[in-house]
Amino acid sequence: MEWFFLLIAYLPIFSIVVGFGLLMIGFILKKTNKKKVTGFFVAGGVCIGICLLAYGVFFLIGALGVGPVPN
Numbered sequence: 001m002e003w004f005f006l007l008i009a010y011l012p013i014f015s016i017v018v019g020f021g022l023l024m025i026g027f028i029l030k031k032t033n034k035k036k037v038t039g040f041f042v043a044g045g046v047c048i049g050i051c052l053l054a055y056g057v058f059f060l061i062g063a064l065g066v067g068p069v070p071n
Contacts, residue, residue, distance in 0.1 A: 012051040019047030 022044030026037050060066075 012054050015047040015051045019044045019051070022047060 022040050026040035026044060029037050029040070
């Protein structure tokens with residue numbers, strides 16, 4: 001079960017690295033096949049969106065006081 005929590009902890013970092021990699025591949029291959037380039041851009045955007053969504057949820061949890069509050 002520890003691997004699951006480790007995966008959750010490193011998901012934003014992994015998604016940022018993969019997302020920027022996919023966006024760079026999309027920019028490099030921009031003049032070739034348009035369908036593949038669109039796929040790279042969409043996949044990169046989804047990966048970066050996952051990271052932003054996770055951080056946004058964590059921020060809202062902390063800002064609204066839903067999470068654990070110290071004494």
